[in-house]
Amino acid sequence: MNYIIVSDIFGLTPALTKLSDAIMAKTVIIEPYDGKSQPYDTEQHYYDKFIKNSSHDNYAAKVKNVFDELDSPTVCIAFSAGASAAWRAQLLTGNLHLKKLIGFYPSQIRNNLDVNATIPCEFIFPQNEPHFNVDDIINSLALKVGVKCSKTTFLHGFMNQYSVNFNTTAFDEYIHYINSAKAC
16 A cells, blocks of 8 residues: 655655654655755744645645546545645545545644545544634534544644644554554
């Protein structure tokens, strides 16, 4: 199985490369900044940069284009804005090589609850979000065929070493999960 990693707003960072290396399979990274490695900076800096240089619509289109070109069985692992982009893109691609989407803390998914799953989709939510009720979104998504949701005790960004909410225990736990047969 191959993997596509769709980054959050931080893009291509040493932390994302470390995450990619921890996945014991062939991985391809999609990120919003055209392959340019990003220096460490604040989340606010990257949010502003993402909105200025990409936007949620453009990121979803970029992810869809990569999905359209898949030529072997692939699982998508996506984070935050990337998870929301992948959610939208999986509906539009139709490529049968895309086998599953695992999305971590997809906060913008709350704006795309009209989308349905065309592949198995699993979303891993943080304990809470400042801008919406996580339980309400989980309950809405749980009504959709092919969607599985879980809620962790961790906070948004727990898989990203650049995030103030990074959690080593969570990182190790979910890398193990991704590398296990359960994730496929």
